[in-house]
Amino acid sequence: MNEERLVFEIAKQENRPNPYPLYAQARQVGICRQHDGAYVVSRYREVSALLHDPRVSSDPRNLADPPPPPPAFPFIMQDAPNHDRLRRIAMNQFGPPDHAGLVASKESDIAARMNALLADLDGRTEIDVVDDLAYPLPVAVICDLLGVPPEDEPKFKEIADALVRTVGSADQEGADEQRQELGLYLFELVARHRKEPSDNLLSRLANETSADRMEDVDVVATGVLMLVAGHETTVNLISNGTLLMLRRPDLRERLRSEPEISLRFVEELLRFEPPVQYIPRVAAAPIDIGGVTIPKGSRIILLLAAASRDPDLFDNPDQFDPDRPHIEHYGLGGGIHYCFGAPLARLEGQLALTAIARALENPKLLVDPPPYRPSAVLRGPIHLPVSIDGISV
C-alpha cells in the first residue's frame, strides 16, 4: 500500500466491511503523512498522547488552509475555554451534579421501547435489524431527551442522513447546507420551547436564566450536534453488535445465558467495532511525535479504531473477547472531547443487544457482508437483513 493514500483507501466503499487490515498496515508504518498534507496517527500510544496534548486543536480555524466557517461552531469543533464553558452548560442539563441519575432513570423507558419494537416484529420471518430496531430506538430516545416531537422525526432523518454522508468526505459544502437546514428547524423548535417550557434538555438550555447560559446560536449548534451524534453513533453500535452476534452464535448464546455480561460485551464492542472510527484534529503548534514533526496548521487524523486494536496494548486484538482483562479502548474518544453521551450510549447498547439476543429466534444473517453506510468515519451497516423463526418477548 502507498501510505500516502491511506485515507483514500479507507474511504473506498469496498473497504467498508473490513477496514482493519488497512489500519494494521498504518500501525506498521507509524505516523503516515497523506498526499494532501494530513497526518494519520494509528498506534495506541501516539493516539493517546495527541488526545491529551494541549497543542492539538479541534477547531478547523487553526488549519493552515481553513474551510469557510459554519454559522456556529458546536463545542465538538472548539477548544478551551469556549468548549469547556459550552460543554459544562450542556452537561449541567444531562449529568452530575445537577442531573445525576438522569441517564439511569431512562433505563426502564429504553427497555420498554425496545420490547415494543421487538413485539411489533411478531409474525415476521424476515427483518432488517437496522430499520426495525437499531435505528428507531436511539432516535426515539434522543428525541425524547432533547425535546424533539416524534412527529418531526421524518423531517430531519433525511437531513441527518445527508449530513452524515458528508462526514469525512471532501464535500463539506453539502454538509454546511444540511447543517444549516437542521439549524433552521432547531431554531424554530427552540423558539417553541421558550414559549412553552417543558422538562427536556433543549427547553432547559433555552430557558436558562443564570449567568451560565448559552446564546441561542449555541443552543441550536448544541442541539444539531446532539441530534446527529445521538442519531448515528448508537445506531451503528447496536447494528455492529448484532452483526457480530449473527456471525458468532456463541456470543449470542453467552448474552442470553449471562445478560450481566452485557456491560463487558459493549465495552469490547466499542474497542472492536467502534461506531466512530476516526476523528479530525489540527496541530496548533509543531508537534514532535513518533519520529515525525507535524507542522503547525496540519490536519491530524486520529484512527481511534486502529489504536484500540494495537497489539502493543491488547493481546489478540483482532479477537472479540468480552473477558479480556485490559480494555482501555478509545471507542468513545478521549481527552476533553470524550463522548458527551457515553453513559446513554452504553446503556442503550447494553439493553438493546441483550434484548436482541434474547428475542430473536434462530436468527440467520441473509447477506454477509451486509451493505454499509457510505461514511467511513461513522461506520456501520445501512441494512442488516435477517431471517428469524419468531420473536419471544
Add this chain to the structure above:
Amino acid sequence: MRNVHGGLPADARVVIVGASLAGLRTAEALRDVGHDGPITIIGDEEQPPYDRPPLSKQVPLGFAPARKTGLPRLRNLDGVEWLLGVAATGLDRGERQVALADGRRVDYDRVVIATGVRSRPWPVAEEGALDGVISVRTSGDAEQLHALLAEKPRRVLVIGGGFTGSEIASVCRQLGLDVTLVERGTTPLGGALGDVIGEIAADLQRAHGVDLRTGVEVGALEGDGRIRQATLSDGTRLDVDVAVVALGSVRNVEWLQGSRLAAGPLGVSADAGCRALNIDGLTTDDVFVAGDVARFPHPLYGYQFLSLEHWENAVAQARVVAHNMVCDPIRRVPHISVPVFWSIQFGVNIKSVGVPPYADEIQFTQGSKADHNPVAAYGRDGRVVAAVFFDQAKWLDFYRAQIESAAPFPLDLPQIDDATPGRAEPVTFPVATHHAPTVVLSGHDPDQVRAHVVGMDGGRS
C-alpha cells in the same frame, strides 16, 4: 498481570500486615502473578478493607454511609486467611514471625509491611479528648464526623489546611455550616502544592464562604466535656461546637521497633523494588513494604526517598511487591511510576502529577487563575517535574509525558486557550521538620560496623 512465578516456593507463607488498600491489592496481585500458597492478612480494624478517599468527602456529607466504602474485590480471594481486629505488635526477623497483640505469633516466609499511617493527634491529650474534637482517618471517624455535622453545629473549626482539612471545610460549606479553617502556613495546600497554588486555594475557600485564617495557630481547645471555644495564637477566641484536627499523619512503625529495619517517623525505607532496607541500609529479601508507610528512592527526583500517601501509589506498589516477591530475582521490576494525586473540594477536582515540592519554579500554562481552573507546570533545574490541574485533569497525560521525558522548563506551548503560557516564577514550600531518631555506628573493623538507633523510646535497637 502475568504469571511470573519462579522465585518463590509454591507453599511459601506470605503474611501481609495491614488490611487496607495496599494490603488487599497485594494479596490480589499475588494470586494474579501465580502465588497459590498460603496468604494471611492482619489488620487492627475489625472491618474488611475499605476505601478512604470518601471519608473526607461523601461520608461526612451524608452522600454515602461509612459502612458502604468497602473496597471492591478484583478477584476471588478464597483461601486467604484474615486476622482482623488484632494489631501486629512486633516483627521477629530471626524467627520469621509476626507477633500479635493477643499473644499469637504468625510464621512467615515473606512479609509485607502495609501498616499505613494514622492521624496526628491534637498535642494536648485532655483537649483532644473533648467531645466534638475529632480527626478523620478511619471509617468510624467519618461516621462520627457525619453525626456531628448533622447536629448543625454553630461553627466548625478545622485545624490544618492540608487536603483533608480543606476537603472537610468544603463539606461544611456544602452543608451550609459556618467553618473556620486555621492554617499555620501562609496558604492552604501550601505543603503539597506550594504558595502560588495555595493562594488560589485560599481564594477558592474564601469565595465559598470559609473563614480562612492563615499564619496563625490554634493555641487551646476549651469546653465543659464538650468543646465550646478555641483560642488562636493571635488571641482570637472562637465559639465552636466541633473541631476537626487535620494536622497530617503519623506512620505506623512502632511495632517494628527491634526489627532492625530502616523504620522511623518518615516511614519504612525500601529499595525501588519495594524490598525493605535494614537499619544498615542493606536490602532484605523477605520483607516488603507498600502503601503510605513506605518510602522509596525515585530516579526522576534525584533518587531521593519519597513517601507518598496516595491511593494510586498504594495500588502500584502492591503490584510491584507481588511481582518481585514471586519472580526469579533477575526479573525484578522497579516501582517508578510518576505519582498522581487527586482531591475534590469546593466543587473543583484538583489533580497533581509528579512531585510539586521538588520544584522551585512554577508556570501557568492553561486555563485561568481567576476562574479557578488553571493548569500549572512545576520546574527545577530547567526540567518539568510536576503539574497541577484545577478541573483540567483531562490534560494530565500530556504533562506526565513531559515529566517522564524530563522536558525543558518552562514549557513552550502555543496560546491555545485564553491563558497565555506564563513565564516561570518562583514557588516556595514550607520546610518540613522531622524529629527523626539519631543513628549511631558501633564496631571498629569494617566488617563489624553496624548502625544503631538511639532516641526511639530512649533505648537502643
